[in-house]
Amino acid sequence: xxxxxxxxxxxxxxxxxxxxxxxxxxxxxxxxxxxxxxxxxxxxxxxxxxxxxxxxxxxxxxxxxxxxxxxxxxxxxxxxxxxxxxxxxxxxxxxxxxxxxxxxxxxxxxxxxxxxxxxxxxxxxxxxxxxxx
Amino acid sequence: xxxxxxxxxxxxxxxxxxxxxxxxxxxxxxxxxxxxxxxxxxxxxxxxxxxxxxxxxxxxxxxxxxxxxxxxxxxxxxxxxxxxxxxxxxxxxxxxxxxxxxxxxxxxxxxxxxxxxxxxxxxxxxxxxxxxxxxxxxxxxxxxxxxxxxxxxxxxxxxxxxxxxxxxxxxxxxxxxxxxxxxxxxxxxxxxxxxxxxxxxxxxxxxxxxxxxxxxxxxxxxxxxxxxxxxxxxxxxxxxxxxxxxxxxxxxxxxxxxxxxxxxxxxxxxxxxxxxxxxxxxxxxxxxxxxxxxxxxxxxxxxxxxxxxxxxxxxxxxxxxxxxxxxxxxxxxxxxxxxxxxxxxxxxxxxxxxxxxxxxxxxxxxxxxxxxxxxxxxxxxxxxxxxxxxxxxxxxxxxxxxxxxxxxxxxxxxxxxxxxxxxxxxxxxxxxxxxxxxxxxxxxxxxxxxxxxxxxxxxxxxxxxxxxxxxxxxxxxxxxxxxxxxxxxxxxxxxxxxxxxxxxxxxxxxxxxxxxxxxxxxxxxxxxxxxxxxxxxxxxxxxxxxxxxxxxxxxxxxxxxxxxxxxxxxxxxxxxxxxxxxxxxxxxxxxxxxxxxxxxxxxxxxxxxxxxxxxxxxxxxxxxxxxxxxxxxxxxxxxxxxx
Numbered sequence: 001x002x003x004x005x006x007x008x009x010x011x012x013x014x015x016x017x018x019x020x021x022x023x024x025x026x027x028x029x030x031x032x033x034x035x036x037x038x039x040x041x042x043x044x045x046x047x048x049x050x051x052x053x054x055x056x057x058x059x060x061x062x063x064x065x066x067x068x069x070x071x072x073x074x075x076x077x078x079x080x081x082x083x084x085x086x087x088x089x090x091x092x093x094x095x096x097x098x099x100x101x102x103x104x105x106x107x108x109x110x111x112x113x114x115x116x117x118x119x120x121x122x123x124x125x126x127x128x129x130x131x132x133x
Numbered sequence: 134x135x136x137x138x139x140x141x142x143x144x145x146x147x148x149x150x151x152x153x154x155x156x157x158x159x160x161x162x163x164x165x166x167x168x169x170x171x172x173x174x175x176x177x178x179x180x181x182x183x184x185x186x187x188x189x190x191x192x193x194x195x196x197x198x199x200x201x202x203x204x205x206x207x208x209x210x211x212x213x214x215x216x217x218x219x220x221x222x223x224x225x226x227x228x229x230x231x232x233x234x235x236x237x238x239x240x241x242x243x244x245x246x247x248x249x250x251x252x253x254x255x256x257x258x259x260x261x262x263x264x265x266x267x268x269x270x271x272x273x274x275x276x277x278x279x280x281x282x283x284x285x286x287x288x289x290x291x292x293x294x295x296x297x298x299x300x301x302x303x304x305x306x307x308x309x310x311x312x313x314x315x316x317x318x319x320x321x322x323x324x325x326x327x328x329x330x331x332x333x334x335x336x337x338x339x340x341x342x343x344x345x346x347x348x349x350x351x352x353x354x355x356x357x358x359x360x361x362x363x364x365x366x367x368x369x370x371x372x373x374x375x376x377x378x379x380x381x382x383x384x385x386x387x388x389x390x391x392x393x394x395x396x397x398x399x400x401x402x403x404x405x406x407x408x409x410x411x412x413x414x415x416x417x418x419x420x421x422x423x424x425x426x427x428x429x430x431x432x433x434x435x436x437x438x439x440x441x442x443x444x445x446x447x448x449x450x451x452x453x454x455x456x457x458x459x460x461x462x463x464x465x466x467x468x469x470x471x472x473x474x475x476x477x478x479x480x481x482x483x484x485x486x487x488x489x490x491x492x493x494x495x496x497x498x499x500x501x502x503x504x505x506x507x508x509x510x511x512x513x514x515x516x517x518x519x520x521x522x523x524x525x526x527x528x529x530x531x532x533x534x535x536x537x538x539x540x541x542x543x544x545x546x547x548x549x550x551x552x553x554x555x556x557x558x559x560x561x562x563x564x565x566x567x568x569x570x571x572x573x574x575x576x577x578x579x580x581x582x583x584x585x586x587x588x589x590x591x592x593x594x595x596x597x598x599x600x601x602x603x604x605x606x607x608x609x610x611x612x613x614x615x616x617x618x619x620x621x622x623x624x625x626x627x628x629x630x631x632x633x634x635x636x637x638x639x640x641x642x643x644x645x646x647x648x649x650x651x652x653x654x655x656x657x658x659x660x661x662x663x664x665x666x667x668x669x670x671x672x673x674x675x676x677x678x679x680x681x682x683x684x685x686x687x688x689x690x691x692x693x694x695x696x697x698x699x700x701x702x703x704x705x706x707x708x709x710x711x712x713x714x715x716x717x718x719x720x721x722x723x724x725x726x727x728x729x730x731x732x733x734x735x736x737x738x739x740x741x742x743x744x745x746x747x748x749x750x751x752x753x754x755x756x757x758x759x760x761x762x763x764x765x766x767x768x769x770x771x772x773x774x775x776x
Binding site (some may be wrong): 012014015018019020021026056074083084102105106107108111 | 135700701710716
């Protein structure tokens with residue numbers, strides 16, 4: 001399992017397309033979902049260890065999605081990507097299980113660094129060798 | 134044994150002879166004594182008798198020369214025997230005015246008679262006269278000539294004096310009795326033995342019709358007879374020395390009169406007798422009864438009003454306390470006597486000084502009547518408040534009061550109500566005094582009648598400045614006056630108004646001219662039958678400010694919330710733009726394009742920074758912008774401090 005697969009969840013297609021292009025250009029395999037429900041469905045079928053979740057989603061919120069994911073997977077690196085500071089603060093995100101927190105509009109370079117750093121951690125931890133999934 | 138019995142017989146005979154001899158000796162002794170007594174009788178008996186007699190005894194010869202005088206007479210005259218023996222009786226012992234009469238007695242005895250009885254005086258050595266009754270007697274010789282004569286006299290000086298005094302006294306009694314304005318009587322065995330003219334007149338009889346004819350019982354009013362009879366019995370039996378009482382009599386023509394009697398016991402013609410004076414008090418009784426009736430009437434009238442009545446007689450220091458007076462303090466009629474002390478000792482100790490001060494003022498004529506409110510001790514140990522009112526109705530010559538009457542009114546309930554009112558007022562004062570709200574009362578004419586300390590504080594006017602001023606003119610801003618002027622007459626008439634019972638938010642004008650916002654709660658209280666308005670004012674300046682700030686802050690947070698939502702919406706496309714620029718920049722080899730994309734990227738970042746700041750705003754503040762205009766300051770952290 002050498003491909004670097006990232007799950008991006010956002011209800012706005014323009015953002016999903018843009019991010020998919022950038023990450024693909026930099027060698028990542030991108031899986032996108034427009035809602036939390038869709039994301040959970042994807043995760044039930046394949047193992048993805050790095051994620052970027054929008055917090056404001058139709059239906060289940062990004063916070064609840066994170067909590068749900070963390071029930072089965074405590075190792076994955078999960079990033080919040082939000083355009084709304086007041087409602088979901090940093091503390092709430094950390095409590096829900098997010099590893100990092102980016103406010104839109106987030107700098108492309110920083111997002112790429114975050115992705116790279118996440119895969120380095122996963123590589124270092126060699127979690128795939130234990131075949132936890 | 135035979136020899137000895139012989140001897141005994143001999144001895145007995147000898148004793149018998151001896152006894153006879155002794156008896157003879159004793160008899161001769163007694164005879165001898167009798168002889169001696171006889172001899173003495175012959176010589177001294179007469180003289181002893183004369184000496185022992187209390188009567189005067191004097192003997193003279195035919196010339197009137199004193200031959201003998203006994204001790205009794207010598208003692209009475211003050212002479213010794215030696216001084217009188219041989220002296221001439223007439224010239225030495227008889228006063229001049231009796232000499233002639235006595236000389237005649239002497240001649241009679243010498244010449245004619247054996248015995249005389251006469252009264253004449255003798256002179257004592259110190260010149261006094263003694264009156265004596267004399268029995269004279271002549272003693273003759275066998276030839277018939279006078280041997281001597283003697284007189285036996287009894288001193289009757291005292292007896293004569295007493296007889297004369299008695300006669301005088303009887304005369305005086307008679308004179309007095311006849312001229313007396315009081316009836317005078319003597320009663321023996323229940324029958325009149327003597328009445329004077331006055332008593333006869335009172336009873337309507339002639340004196341002769343009464344004396345020895347009328348029984349006391351016949352003139353005493355039948356109902357009073359048992360008392361009179363009992364009193365008469367007591368005096369006759371000496372149980373009572375003298376007596377003073379009243380009863381009624383019935384005159385000859387059946388008229389009933391009131392009698393006042395002073396009587397005592399005496400002896401008249403050797404029998405116990407009642408002597409007395411009789412005063413006709415019919416008229417006095419009538420006046421007394423009229424007075425009593427009149428007093429009874431006003432007492433009745435006063436008692437009818439529920440008041441107790443007292444009547445103080447200074448001379449006796451006795452007080453009449455009416456039944457109601459006693460009942461007011463819980464006592465029965467017989468439980469309280471008639472001394473001033475009965476009242477005095479029941480006055481509450483703390484009130485006593487005031488009571489006597491008020492009494493003294495009235496006694497000094499400083500007050501038209503006496504009036505004092507004090508506490509009186511009741512039988513059950515409690516105290517009642519009494520309104521005591523009185524007036525002196527009789528004054529002595531020297532200005533001291535002699536009689537005073539007055540009333541007691543039970544004012545306990547009133548006093549308790551007064552006390553309760555005072556307490557309630559004190560409570561109210563303490564509440565309104567410490568209240569933080571201004572409390573103001575307005576009388577029916579619109580003037581301020583109450584103004585508490587909080588009102589002073591709030592509105593700047595002291596109590597003295599505010600009381601009596603027209604409330605609205607003092608406090609209401611001009612714009613309220615018209616509404617007040619139209620509503621106030623209606624309130625005065627009905628005690629009601631549209632503002633009563635509500636809380637109004639108004640402005641009040643302070644003394645310094647500033648207006649302050651106030652909550653005014655209005656209510657109405659009826660005093661003396663007129664409506665007074667009570668207003669409670671609360672300074673709501675700070676509440677107003679807080680309310681406005683809250684309103685402002687609500688508006689601001691709504692704006693901020695909206696700004697946040699807008700920012701979120703802006704951030705989405707910004708994210709897309711930012712990402713697309715980076716993609717373009719990565720793909721482009723043209724330096725000019727990359728340069729431009731870099732500039733665009735910087736501007737997007739700038740917009741992103743602004744939206745972040747906007748979303749972080751929690752608290753509103755502003756800063757001066759372009760001189761006078763104020764704009765929101767967004768350079769703050771989410772915690773509120775300015776960056």
